[in-house]
Amino acid sequence: MTDDAATVFADAKAYTDEPRLHAAMAHLRAHDPVPRVDHGPYRPFFAITKHADIMDVERDNNLWLSEPRPVLTTAAADDVARAQLESGAGLRTLIHMDDPHHRKVRAIGADWFRPKALRDLQTRVDELAKRYVDRMRxxxxxxxxxxxxxxGFPLYVILSLLGLPEEDFPRMHQLTQELFGADDVEYRRGATLExxxxTLLDFFAYFNELTASRRAHPTEDLASAIANGLIDGEPLSDVDTASYxxxxxxxxxxxxxxxxxxxLRALIENPGELERLRREPELMGTAVEEMIRWTTPVKEFMRTAAEDTSVRGVPxxxxxxxxxAYTSGNRDEEVFDDPDTFDxxxxPNKHLSFGYGVxxxxxxxxxxxxMRSFFAELIPRLDSIELAGTPELAATVFVGGLKHLPIRYSLR
Structure with a gap:
């Protein structure tokens, strides 16, 4: 049973079957919290299922490195990515990097997400939340x-922050679906690795043009900050810029x-919690954290040991x-009371959905x-809401969630 349970981490379809997924992870947390998973087409790895162990790994970024395997991809894709990086091409985002380079690259965009910048953005986010709730009505x-x-709502926010033209938003959405949906037959561009x-080449072609434009004519947006960012007095490489x-x-x-x-699906399926939030809007902050724990959009990151070590006694x-395994850590019974209850x-809610550490x-x-802006706009205007069909989840081993949520509602 333990061997069968561990295969969920290497099975994209497991994330479309929530009862199976959570039962398998609960079994592993109780009986084999650091299983070795050897399930093609992936190279073997150890799954870290307990909240405390995940945090310990995240804390020690000298022992546990992001490079050369930051996310779970097939052995063939691992080899292609490594060859591309060795040749000066390929994807190398913040999640691929280790300190000290990671810290320097991260600093280029950090100011755009600090409290002052977000306070300045709040009015715009609220306006967009109202626009999309109005659209829903x-x-x-x-x-x-x-x-x-x-x-549309978060897409519009982040691409506006970058300074991209609105006519390019659908293209960015499609490329994102293809990038994160490579394991889902509805989203992926094709069945072959090539x-x-x-998809990645299309992303790079678009952003290489953007980089040239912003370096020639800087503007007051995040794209310009990235295009003109410096590391030790030198511009970011073309790979690092496009990857950013x-x-x-x-x-x-x-x-x-x-x-x-x-x-939203959790609120529909737990009407008592929806009514509670309607009666007590001051709970919006904790409600948003619970939604983030409940959904865990980023399912995993990988780390590679820089030296011989052990986790929970496993060499x-x-x-x-x-x-x-963030999805497992976010349901750890030792950290969360009634973890399978949406509350x-x-x-406290010490979820791991945003990662931990550097x-x-x-x-x-x-x-x-x-999320606070959207639900603060939506919930007071809802008279009724229910499912109008079966929700569909994306097949994934990395990032994903619902791809279809048919609903029926009355909205002021």
């Missing part, structure tokens, strides 16, 4: 909430879309990799702001 009484509402890599854009433009909206849509040799007043999500505060 106008297209009602039924809609696919993911496709018609949840995608077809999937073409890719992670901000894709993860900067797609993960928030997953949390918003999954959060892990230098060069071997661990899989940080809008949950406090790689803590750069855009976490923005995501929280967007």
């Amino acid at each position: 106008d297209i009602g009484p039924e809609c696919d909430f993911v496709e018609e509402v949840a995608v 077809e999937r890599m073409a 854009y890719v992670i901000v433009a894709s993860a900067g909206h797609d993960t928030t879309k997953d949390a918003i849509s999954g959060g 892990i040799a230098k060069g071997e990799s661990v899989y940080l 809008v007043g949950r406090f 790689h803590f999500c750069l855009g976490a505060a923005l995501a929280r702001m967007e």
Whole structure:
């Protein structure tokens, strides 16, 4: 049973079957919290299922390195990515980097996500939240909430922050779906590795043009800050610049879309909690944290041991990799009371959805702001809401959530 349970980490379809997924993870936490997973087409790894162990790995970024295997990809994709980077090409985002280079690159965009910058952005986010709730009202009484509402709101926020033209937003959405949806037949561009890599090449072609434009004619936006960022007095490499854009433009909206849509589904399926939040709007902050824990849009990151070590008594040799199972850590019974209960007043809520340590999500505060604004606008205007069909989850081993959420509602 333990061997069968451990295969969920290497099975994209497992994330579309929540009862199976959470039962398997609960079994592993209780009986084999650091299983070795050897399940093709992936190279072997150790899954870290306990909250405390995940935090310990995240804390020690000298022992546990992001390079050369920051996320779970197939052995073939690992080899291609490594060859591309060795040749000066390929994707190298913040999640691929280790300190001290990581810290220097992160600093280029950090000011755009600090409290002062976000306070300046609050009015715009509130305006966009109202626009998308109004849109929801106008297209009602039924809609696919993911496709018609949840995608557009955070996409508009982050791409506006970057300074991209609105006519390019659909293209960015499609490329993001293809990038994170490579394991989902509805989202992926093709079945072969070459077809999937073409998505990344399209991203790079777009952002290389953007870099040239912003270096020639800087503007007051995040794209200009990235294009003209300096490391030790030198411009970012072309790879690092394009990769910076890719992670901000894709993860900067797609993960928030997953949390918003999954959060709404949780409220629909737990009407008592929806009514509680309606009666006690001061719970919005804790409700948003619970939605983020509940959905866990980023399922995992990988780390590689820089020297021989162990986790919970399990020996892990230098060069071997661990899989940080955030979805499992966010349901750890030793940390969360009744972890399988959705509780809008949950406090404390030490979820791991934004990571921990030096790689803590750069855009976490923005995501929280967007979610608070959206639900603060939506919930007082809702007269009724229910599912109008079966929710559909994306197949993934990295980032994902709902791809369809059909709802029926009455909205003022």
